[in-house]
Amino acid sequence: MNKNNNNSIIHGHTYIVNPNLGHPIILDIKSELKKNRYQTSLLFATDMVEPVEFEKHIKNKITFVPILEERWKLKSLLSKLKVDKKEKKSFKKKIKRSKHAEKSLFRELKPLAFRGAHISTKILQIDKAEIRQINDPNFDEYLSPQKYLNTHHVYRYSDIFYKVTIEFELTKEILKFLKHRNFIMFDIIDETHEEPRINYHALVISKQKWKNFSFVQATDLHVARRNDKIYEIIKKWKKVFRGDYLDALLKDQEQEGKQEKKKLFRPLEAHKPLKKRFINPNNQFRRFIKMINKKVLKNEIDFIALTGDLIDFSILSKIPKELRLFDYDHSNWKVFKNIVLNLPQKKRKGMKGGEELLCPIFTIPGNHDYRPFHYDIRWAGMYRKMGLKAFEALALNDKLVALPISAIIKSEKSLIGYWSEINPSLDYFLKLGKSNFIFLNTGSDSFKNISDFLTGHPSLTGLKNKQISYLENLISNKIQQGDNTFLFLHGPVINPKKKIGLFKRIKQKFGKKILTRIDEFKESMLKKLGKQISNIRIDKKFNVKYGTVSSNWEKLVEFCKDHCVLTMTGHTHTLKEFRLGNPENKKSLVLDAPPFSLKKIVNPAAIFYDTYSEIFTNAKDIKQFGPFVVQTPALGLGGYRSPRLVGAYREIKVKHGKLSSFKVNYMHREYYKIL
Structure with missing residues (x-):
């Protein structure tokens, strides 16, 4: 065949x-x-x-x-x-x-x-x-x-x-x-x-009888054909431009580094050669497939959920205008599918060998999957996520030039190749034994929360009213008492800013010690300090709707609180885990879409923050302290602050019909040192 x-x-x-x-x-x-x-x-x-x-x-x-x-x-x-x-x-x-x-x-x-x-x-x-x-x-x-x-x-x-x-x-x-x-x-x-x-x-x-089983969630793959070309382009460029010209570029890089905000980017391991620094998202996916195949042979996994940003953008970077018709053959959807099936591809320097995936996958799109055109990796320091230096990113400019306006365009047409060759369904439900799996599309980039977009954490359009009705129908007809319900989204449901807002900091200034960073509000730490439960909640102090789904946010939070045991998301490329509780009579408010709308909406849950997947490792504790809403770090690319924090996936285990573990793992042991 x-x-x-x-x-x-x-x-x-x-x-x-x-x-x-x-x-x-x-x-x-x-x-x-x-x-x-x-x-x-x-x-x-x-x-x-x-x-x-x-x-x-x-x-x-x-x-x-x-x-x-x-x-x-x-x-x-x-x-x-x-x-x-x-x-x-x-x-x-x-x-x-x-x-x-x-x-x-x-x-x-x-x-x-x-x-x-x-x-x-x-x-x-x-x-x-x-x-x-x-x-x-x-x-x-x-x-x-x-x-x-x-x-x-x-x-x-x-x-x-x-x-x-x-x-x-x-x-x-x-x-x-x-x-x-x-x-x-x-x-x-x-x-x-x-x-x-x-x-x-x-x-x-x-x-499977679906009482004892395991599955894996991976997110933010960012597959693109250009990823396999970058290493080769830079290596050839370095051979051509040597001596004084390269030295001048290095000096420019040093000057640029001084001007960059140190608080935003961590320094690269500059002493390492390109081969050891460069992070190719395609290779990350190929390694992931090999790892999963080993689990399949041991009967340790039943399926994979891939939660969005499967590709970096739709249309291939360097093709004639007349071929930019969103067809599958000239899209990164073909690259994604070829990696899954290990179909023949042009071999380039730095490309890893692959294997055909031996495990079923369930997919949903992310905001990048709606983007037709490629972007310049120098913008907003994106090259750092790939382990590159500034002058190396410059080498790509002539080969893979990008226009600023086209790079932020979004279009449903970008999904044509996805619908025809991978998955025609944007929202769907799956029941396996007493476990429910809900996959929802959180849409494209939202310009409603423009401040989130400009700070590099774009919100997503969120859930439409018909999606909320769909959830209500599932509650009435398919979700039964005692079921485990797992929800998969690309856009985060909860995402606090790194620091408390200015006005809240001023309000707390008379305290003995001002806690301002999100990591200082871990539930386990504050409980040891004897803090009351009302002072441990992060929703009272942080903007928890930063770079999240825009529409129907409060209804989604309520569904997660009342009907799910675990909600898994991506998008942020970081590890964040929350648990939801009953706010009783102390509900908090969040701004809907600042700065254009100062309307406040009611948050229906008490929200707590910690690394819960490491704290609760048995079914009894997970049931007692849940439900949980989590962000899984990216498989394909790291974050701004931790570019080496990459190759992540979350392994979920159900034992005797109950959720018993949802830990994050990394494909390379060296990444544990970063945590």
């Missing part, structure tokens, strides 16, 4: 809309692996009005392909060869290795994916699928097409949707694989095209 998917959308064809790579459907395995016939439903887009014509067109053209793994194949082969004693003796003599050497081979062997035999499908029923808004009580996360798919012609003029129920049977090969693995993924192949169109990793069959 050819993995190079032809993604050009041609009028007159059908397209499988849902499920897809970033929104797979999970089916539970039937008891004891005996009943191996399954049914599922797929959402199609087409231009065929008549269901009979459509059915004829797709009949015998939809197949499933299981994704297997080389280590399992080799282990199965070795087991088969060892059945017969003579074969066993001959085999050992031939390869000349001990049992210890055999184990060593398995450790060194990369977890490579390969495709099994195609599985044919049988069409059971075809029905028209109506466009439904998410606030419609009859909305279906997989089978209700969204209006934006037609508005933006994601499937060109295939704007008629069908729900197709199909049946398929598991092969002996798959059943053998499931004896060793917790789940198996499938590609869904649409052979109605000249070159088959593939929805990769779109179907999952799992053995």
